[in-house]
Structures are given as C-alpha cells and as structure tokens.
Amino acid sequence: LGTGHALLLTARDETAADPVLATVETELRRAARAHGGRLSTRTDGEPGPDVRLVLATTAVHPQPLPGDAAATEHAWHALVRRVLADPGTLPPESFRLVRDAGVTVVAASSGTGLLHGLHHVARDAAARPGRAAEDTAVTDEVRSPAQAVRMLDHWDNVDVHDVMGQVERGYAGGSLFFADGALRDDLGRAEEYARLLGSIGINRVGLNNVNVHAREARLLTEGLPDVVRLAAVFRPHGIRVHLSVSFAAPMTVGGLPTADPLDPGVQRWWADVTAHVYRAVPDFGGYVVKADSEGQPGPFAYGRDHADGANLLARALAPFGGTVFWRAFVYDHHQDWRDRSTDRARAAHDHFAPLDGRFDENVVLQVKHGPLDFQTREAVSPVIAAMPRTRLAVELQVTQEYTGQQRHACYLAPWWREILDLRPWGEGPTVADVAIGDGPGGRPGALVAVSNVGDDPFWTGHPLAQANLYAFGRLAWDPTLAPEAVLDEWVGLTFGADPDVRAGVHAILDDSWRTYESYTAPLGVGFMVTPGSHYGPSVDGYEYSPWGTYHFADRDGIGVDRTRATGTGYTGQYPAPWRDVYEDLATCPDELLLFFHHVPWGHVLHSGSTVVQHVYDTHFAGVERVEEMVGTWAALAGRVPEDVHARVSERLDEQLRSAREWRDQLTTYVFRKCGVPDARGRRIY
Ligand code: GCW
Numbered sequence: 113l114g115t116g117h118a119l120l121l122t123a124r125d126e127t128a129a130d131p132v133l134a135t136v137e138t139e140l141r142r143a144a145r146a147h148g149g150r151l152s153t154r155t156d157g158e159p160g161p162d163v164r165l166v167l168a169t170t171a172v173h174p175q176p177l178p179g180d181a182a183a184t185e186h187a188w189h190a191l192v193r194r195v196l197a198d199p200g201t202l203p204p205e206s207f208r209l210v211r212d213a214g215v216t217v218v219a220a221s222s223g224t225g226l227l228h229g230l231h232h233v234a235r236d237a238a239a240r241p242g243r244a245a246e247d248t249a250v251t252d253e254v255r256s257p258a259q260a261v262r263m264l265d266h267w268d269n270v271d272v273h274d275v276m277g278q279v280e281r282g283y284a285g286g287s288l289f290f291a292d293g294a295l296r297d298d299l300g301r302a303e304e305y306a307r308l309l310g311s312i313g314i315n316r317v318g319l320n321n322v323n324v325h326a327r328e329a330r331l332l333t334e335g336l337p338d339v340v341r342l343a344a345v346f347r348p349h350g351i352r353v354h355l356s357v358s359f360a361a362p363m364t365v366g367g368l369p370t371a372d373p374l375d376p377g378v379q380r381w382w383a384d385v386t387a388h389v390y391r392a393v394p395d396f397g398g399y400v401v402k403a404d405s406e407g408q409p410g411p412f413a414y415g416r417d418h419a420d421g422a423n424l425l426a427r428a429l430a431p432f433g434g435t436v437f438w439r440a441f442v443y444d445h446h447q448d449w450r451d452r453s454t455d456r457a458r459a460a461h462d463h464f465a466p467l468d469g470r471f472d473e474n475v476v477l478q479v480k481h482g483p484l485d486f487q488t489r490e491a492v493s494p495v496i497a498a499m500p501r502t503r504l505a506v507e508l509q510v511t512q513e514y515t516g517q518q519r520h521a522c523y524l525a526p527w528w529r530e531i532l533d534l535r536p537w538g539e540g541p542t543v544a545d546v547a548i549g550d551g552p553g554g555r556p557g558a559l560v561a562v563s564n565v566g567d568d569p570f571w572t573g574h575p576l577a578q579a580n581l582y583a584f585g586r587l588a589w590d591p592t593l594a595p596e597a598v599l600d601e602w603v604g605l606t607f608g609a610d611p612d613v614r615a616g617v618h619a620i621l622d623d624s625w626r627t628y629e630s631y632t633a634p635l636g637v638g639f640m641v642t643p644g645s646h647y648g649p650s651v652d653g654y655e656y657s658p659w660g661t662y663h664f665a666d667r668d669g670i671g672v673d674r675t676r677a678t679g680t681g682y683t684g685q686y687p688a689p690w691r692d693v694y695e696d697l698a699t700c701p702d703e704l705l706l707f708f709h710h711v712p713w714g715h716v717l718h719s720g721s722t723v724v725q726h727v728y729d730t731h732f733a734g735v736e737r738v739e740e741m742v743g744t745w746a747a748l749a750g751r752v753p754e755d756v757h758a759r760v761s762e763r764l765d766e767q768l769r770s771a772r773e774w775r776d777q778l779t780t781y782v783f784r785k786c787g788v789p790d791a792r793g794r795r796i797y
Pocket residue numbers: 267280281322323402441485486513
C-alpha cells in the first residue's frame with residue numbers, strides 16, 4: 113500500500129456471523145503496520161482519494177459508500193460501485209479480483225473468499241516486488257479453488273508413544289497441539305500455523321493420528337473441550353477440523369460389548385456421540401478412519417465389509433453435514449515372505465473396488481496415491497480408476513517418511529504433479545480430475561496429505577521442507593501450477609527478492625526429488641530402507657519380514673513380477689492402456705521397471721543402460737549432485753538468516769553422509785549379488 117489506504121467493506125451484521133471477516137481485518141492491520149498504509153472499515157467515514165485496495169463482501173450495498181458524503185467522487189468509488197452492483201455469482205471460497213487504474217478490488221460472498229483474495233494479493237505482491245500502484249493493467253477475474261476439499265492430516269498423538277514418538281512419522285519435533293499428555297495451554301504456534309494454512313488455502317485439518325491409541329480415542333468424549341479449543345484456532349482461517357476415531361470406540365470408550373456396524377446399539381452410540389460433538393463444534397468436519405489396517409480395529413472382526421463400516425459413521429454424521437474420510441490403506445501386514453502369490457500392492461483394489469456404489473454420499477474413500485506406501489516412486493493406485501460411484505480422495509505425504517525425513521532436501525511438488533497429471537484411462541480425466549469430481553462418476557472427492565510440521569523452531573525440521581507444505585496447499589488449490597513457479601513464490605515470500613538466493617534455492621530443490629530417487633531404491637523397486645525407522649539404506653531389511661515389501665534380488669536378477677502372464681496379476685487391476693503398458697517389458701517405463709517386473713541384472717533399459725550399470729551410474733551421480741547442493745548453499749551464507757543457513761547446512765551435511773551410505777550399500781550389494789563390475793571402474797566395496 114505504501115502510503116495508500118485499504119478499505120474493508122462488510123454489511124452491518126456480517127462480522128458477528130462470520131469469524132473469518134475478523135481475520136481479514138486483522139491481516140490488513142498487520143500488513144499496514146508492517147508495510148505502511150492505513151486501513152478503514154465501513155464505518156470509518158472519509159477514506160479520501162488514496163484508496164488502493166478495497167475488500168468487500170457482496171452483501172455490501174454499493175450506495176452509499178464511505179466518503180460519499182464528501183463532494184468529490186473518487187476513482188475507487190466508481191470501481192467499487194461497478195463491482196458491487198453486479199458482482200456475479202461467487203461460491204463461498206471464490207473471489208473476484210478487479211484491478212483498474214491502480215486500484216484493486218476484491219469481492220467475495222464470504223469471509224473465506226475474501227481471505228483467499230487477500231492472500232492472493234499479498235502473494236502476488238511478494239512474487240513481483242516493485243509491481244506498484246502505478247501498474248495500470250486492467251484485470252477482472254474470478255478465482256476459485258479447483259479442489260473443494262483441501263485437507264492436511266496430522267499424525268499427532270496426545271501422549272508420546274514409545275516407538276513412534278509423539279508425531280508418528282513426524283520429523284519436526286513434538287506436536288504443535290499437544291504437550292505433556294494434554295492440549296497445550298498456549299496455542300500461539302497453532303494459531304500461527306492455522307494462519308499459514310489459511311494463506312495457502314487449506315480448508316480441513318485432521319487433528320490426530322489415524323493410529324488411534326487409548327487416550328486419543330477419548331478426544332470424542334472427555335477430550336472434546338480440547339477439540340473445541342482447536343476448532344476455534346482454525347475456524348477464523350476458514351478451516352474445519354476432523355478427528356481420527358477408532359472403530360472399536362463403542363467398546364473401548366462406550367463400554368458396549370461389540371462394535372459391529374450392524375448392531376443397533378452401536379449405531380445409536382455413534383449417533384449420540386456424534387450429536388454431542390456437533391453440539392460442541394457446530395462446524396465440525398467429520399471423522400477420519402483407518403480400519404483393519406496395521407492392527408487398527410475394523411469391520412472385518414464382525415464379518416462385515418468396509419462399506420458397512422464407513423456407512424455406520426456416515427449415517428451418524430449425515431444429519432450434521434459431516435463427512436467420513438475412510439482410508440483404503442488396508443492390507444495384510446502378517447504376510448509370509450515365502451508366499452509369492454500374495455501381493456500387497458493388490459490389496460486396496462481387491463478390498464475396495466468390489467464395494468463401488470455401496471458407500472453413502474458423505475463417505476470419501478481416501479486412497480494413498482500409490483498401491484504400496486508413499487515410496488519415492490510408485491505407479492498410481494489402480495483404485496483411483498476403479499470406483500466411479502464412490503467419492504475418492506487422493507492422499508499424498510508431505511511428511512517425508514520415505515523421502516529423506518526432512519534431513520534430505522527433497523522438493524516433492526514435481527512428483528505430485530506427475531501423480532496428479534497421470535491419466536488413469538490413458539486419455540480423458542487426470543488423477544487430479546478424479547479427486548476434483550471431474551472423473552467418470554462426477555463425484556467430488558478431496559486432496560489430502562499428511563502434514564510435516566511440529567514444534568521445531570523452523571516448523572518442518574529442514575527449513576527447505578516448508579516448500580513442500582506450501583506447494584501442497586497451492587497444488588490443491590490449482591493442480592496445474594508449475595512446481596518451479598510454486599517454488600518461486602515460496603522463495604519470494606520466505607527469503608525476499610535476492611536473485612542469488614532465488615537461483616540457489618532453485619538449484620538445490622528443483623531436481624531434488626529425482627536426486628533423492630537416484631541414490632536410493634532404484635527403478636521403482638521401493639523400500640530397501642531400515643525397518644522401523646524407514647531412514648537410511650538396508651537393502652534386505654524388509655526382505656524376510658511380514659510386511660509384504662520385497663525386491664526378490666538374487667544372483668540372476670531383481671524385481672517383483674506383477675504381470676498377469678507370470679506374476680501376481682496386479683497389472684490387471686488397471687484399465688487400458690496401463691494394464692498393457694505395464695505388462696509389457698517393451699513399454700513399461702524404466703522408472704517403474706522393478707515394481708512390475710523381475711528382470712536379469714543385464715536387462716537393457718530403454719535408456720540403453722543395463723539394470724546393474726544403471727544402479728552404479730545413478731548412485732554415483734546422485735552423490736555428486738548432493739555435493740553440488742552443499743556448495744550452492746554454502747555460497748548463500750550471509751544472504752539468508754544465519755540460523756536458517758546453519759540449520760540447512762547441518763541437514764545438507766547429513767544428506768551427503770546418508771547419500772554416500774546409500775550409494776556404497778546399493779552398489780556393493782548389487783556387485784556382490786551379480787558380480788558384474790562397474791563399466792567405469794569406480795570404487796565398490
Ligand atoms: O507408511 C505407513 C507408516 C505408518 C502409518 C501408515 C498409514 C499412521 O509407516 O506409520 O501409520 O503408513 O498410512 O496408516
């Protein structure tokens with residue numbers, strides 16, 4: 113604004129009814145304090161000629177406007193009148209942005225729409241420093257989120273749990289919400305987090321871990337005051353909260369003898385408990401459920417299926433407009449490694465595809481993007497194409513469980529774009545379209561991700577991992593944004609306009625996901641991580657385990673035969689063309705080769721290299737790229753805040769150490785299995 117003036121126009125009784133409007137006002141005051149300029153509201157009289165930014169709800173009557181009493185009609189008066197006289201139809205989260213002759217008008221039908229508009233203007237200003245009021249380009253556009261439900265799930269526990277710590281797969285310290293076995297008294301950081309999420313357009317947050325332990329199961333009942341407080345933290349930013357619940361809660365919390373979804377007593381229990389939640393949190397979003405998975409209770413115990421289970425909760429939520437996010441991550445984690453016919457990758461489709469059409473309309477089936485488990489590279493889950501009569505959410509992992517655990521710099525937006533852009537039927541709708549509701553069934557689902565924040569001073573452990581959180585929100589809003597452009601925005605907002613910092617962060621992050629891939633598990637084979645922690649290499653760590661994640665390397669070859677012809681038949685879960693593309697060695701993409709096929713070490717890839725030489729080359733090259741990252745960052749000393757520089761340097765040192773370990777273990781393992789030397793004679797142990 114500089115010395116200019118901002119004006120917030122709302123109708124008389126609107127602010128009391130819409131808490132997000134108060135946030136818009138607070139944000140404007142903060143901005144004015146930080147960057148200069150003044151703010152007026154509807155009742156403030158005579159804003160004068162220097163109004164640069166007007167935020168108005170469509171409930172505002174264009175006549176009279178503040179300042180109308182004065183003799184002169186200012187330019188902004190005419191513009192605001194024009195917009196408000198005919199604002200168009202604006203859904204609650206949309207906004208209209210009009211720029212003319214140095215004045216910007218944002219109009220929306222709700223506080224949330226206005227807040228999105230304000231953040232858009234702020235982002236735009238930060239991304240284009242120097243773009244000032246004299247910019248006279250005329251704009252008139254409506255902006256809306258592509259995806260209606262944009263959700264972050266927290267895997268936070270109230271208590272600290274022995275193996276997983278407080279935040280399951282959390283790499284940024286303890287929970288922002290809970291400490292010492294209770295909700296924090298001071299929710300100041302949670303408030304900052306809510307503000308941050310609101311600024312990137314997130315509109316739902318799952319508050320607790322999908323593995324629901326005893327204490328957390330009671331957030332529904334005795335713990336409800338905590339949920340009330342957290343809902344109040346998120347509400348002013350347009351975000352609704354969800355709880356992960358335990359399917360066994362009627363027994364463990366309610367004292368009933370069963371949790372059978374067809375039992376009337378169980379149905380009544382869920383209806384009552386849900387009504388109680390809504391009395392306390394009227395805008396409660398609903399439940400998130402992990403059932404019959406990795407030890408969590410579920411409907412299988414009663415001989416029921418997952419539609420019975422999900423609909424039980426959906427019917428309790430329906431009277432209040434709530435939604436159940438039911439996870440499709442269901443597989444046998446007690447597999448016998450000797451059994452070559454069972455294929456974990458098949459499990460979600462085997463369980464859920466036959467249930468298509470049986471889920472109530474307020475059930476969203478939440479599907480991990482890949483068939484296995486958030487690996488660095490996986491094919492897209494075949495469930496996404498298999499359930500046109502079901503609302504589907506695609507689940508991503510912002511927390512870097514398998515992608516370097518926020519010790520490695522790994523910018524995931526390029527990976528997410530590949531996933532979202534894939535066309536499950538070869539042509540027609542993309543994965544993003546299916547989640548949006550533009551798939552064959554036309555049912556809107558959601559984009560969901562597991563959050564990566566904690567109480568770490570840098571929020572995400574690795575300061576550069578903030579870019580992933582930012583990018584998730586931006587891609588959920590608009591899945592067609594280019595990953596480099598999103599990174600550019602994040603760098604501008606985070607570090608300012610220094611072109612060297614911008615170039616340096618791009619050099620480090622743009623290709624970092626492929627770099628990570630290059631020194632870890634090759635060609636889509638997955639895992640090879642240390643069991644339990646999932647950090648660092650352990651090539652055979654899971655090979656004889658019950659978890660169903662094998663690579664089957666022997667002296668002759670490596671990979672999992674998932675073909676219809678000779679393997680587990682998994683390729684048959686895809687529609688054409690993918691069922692054939694993946695089935696045939698001639699068309700299967702290199703990067704997924706070992707996910708779909710078991711091949712000899714000497715098999716020649718489309719790239720022209722052999723599998724064994726590919727492992728050698730990528731692993732040496734990956735480490736070299738990390739060495740370059742270290743140098744690039746070192747050169748930015750003094751140009752970014754010192755504490756950020758120190759933390760990133762420390763993480764990069766660890767990344768380099770770990771990448772060398774991956775390289776040496778992988779190349780040595782492969783050499784010892786097959787005895788084929790590196791064509792370039794590099795050091796193998
Ligand atoms: O990848 C696995 C993780 C588990 C997690 C599970 C899931 C919350 O290792 O820690 O449990 O996925 O997504 O449910």
